[in-house]
Amino acid sequence: MSAGRLIGGVLLAVMVAVPFVPMHGMRQYVLHVLIQIFIWSFIGGAWSLMGRFGLVSLGHGAFLGLGAYTTTLLWNFFGLTPWLGTLVAVALTAVFAVVVAYPCSRFSVIGHYFGLVTLAVGEVIRLLIIAERDWTGGSLGLTVRPAGVDSLVAVQFADKRVFYYAGLVLWALGLWVWHRLDRSMARSAMEAIGEDETAAASVGIHVTRFKIGITVLSAVLTAVGGIAYAQYIAYVNPDTLAGIGVSLRIVFAVVLGGMYALLGPTVGTALTIALAEVLRVVFGVSYVGMAETIYGLLLIVFIIFLPSGIYGSLRDLLRRPRGATPAAPATA
């Protein structure tokens, strides 16, 4: 544990120091990539809170879109600061999550069916955003109204370093929530529910309450991630923040990293974003679609050959010899 803690501390110190490392004009680009990794890792982590218990949602784009559009519309039309906007968005997302989760749990919609219901929910939100084009700009998207100057009220900053630290804090917060849940009784309850709902109910676990609780938590964190992304990019679009495309991207990143491990979503997200960036740099604009083609191909290969994710498989591999000695700690 102490060795793990030392490595963690060093890594954290490096991450805090990154914005001040001289990078020959590459700083803006490097920070941009890192900020995206932080935000999407946070969102992936939020997704995995549900995914690891067998609630595989293919519609988390709905929560992203709900969050991002709520704060953006409130700011653009009423000048409400995104800080308060986030509270509104969180409340709205929580209510929406209950509306989706309650009947799902009540009527035992699980497995394939849960995936497809959530997929429909994601598409409904995307189509509603497009249909209400008078306010939302439809499929053209919407620019977050610029405040003109750096402003804490508007959460707009010219310096990427501000967003970098905000992203870092958000990411750490996501890990903390994951860790807390991992250590709680709720985890055991949720695992039991994921295995067999009837058996779980028979030993006194309140199935509906736990399922709704975990869905609301996951949805709210996802919405916060969506808001963070919208504030950073200062532009919202129904195709990048709602619907099947982004929902699948989240799931992919997490499954690629491994959804049963604390750092799985982060590793998966970092890899997918880094891969997309490398391919984009290599192929540039001359071969449109080539980068994504290779990305898709690698996803298939990874899923076939590393079913428990890169980080998950790596961790299992490292742990196996140590598992023989009882003194070895179980958690990383």
Place this chain on the structure above:
Amino acid sequence: MIDPIFLAEAAVNGLLLGGVLALLALGLNLIFGVIDIVWIAYVDLVMICMYAVYFAVQVYGWPMWIGGLASVALGALLGVAVHVLIISPILGSAPVNQLLATGGLLFFLQSFATFLWTTDHRSVRLTLPTIEFGGMFLSFARLIAFAVALLVTLGLYLFLRHTYVGTAIRAVSQDRDAMALMGANPRTIYIVTSAVGGALAGVAAALLIIQYSVHPFFGAAFGPLTFMICVLGGLGNMVGAFVASFIMSEVISIGGVMWSTEMGYVIAFVFFIVMIFARPGGILGKRA
């Protein structure tokens, strides 16, 4: 108030669209019923076949019917390829991974199509007349598509009902373990099923290309709808999928005329969600 003639026209157009949707849903549902995997990329295979028809007819100047046959052959080939290369190595893994592997295929096909053929919309320009019937304007292309879709559906029914292989396919979908004991090789059945499912995608492609233009994101436009029809009809339930196709296409078509295209889809999707809660086994299924 909307002119009733528009509503009637929308209803008939919905009916015609339903025929083609039924074809898509039957192919996907056949595969699901037998292999127990939802091919998320199914409609993207249709997209590839649509490009094949486009190139055959528009670029190489083949007659439409040969283009259609080529599309069916390509569809069957793609179906087998997907099964052998992607599905069979992960038959034993978690359902999530199976779902995601075909999701990866979706990304691959979508972006590979973008790479090869750019995002231009392409259509086969057949000069087909528009028919006026009682004040309604109906496209001849849609009528043909509807008729062919119904014929192919009938053919599929007869194949599953009256041939040895068809019977074996139905048997595997009922109980895959018992079937192996009865002497049928599930692996062969899986490959035949994938080929038939792929061929249906090819037929659907030939019928869709005469009504819609094809682009790399065609699958994203029709894919979610197709899964929902399958679930609405009851996964693996062919008759249910057939009925559900017409319900969904009517909702979309009439909703589209009364409000907007997007709202038509929203109503259809919300209807789907509510139906899943009300009748989880599908509209024709027994209540669990």
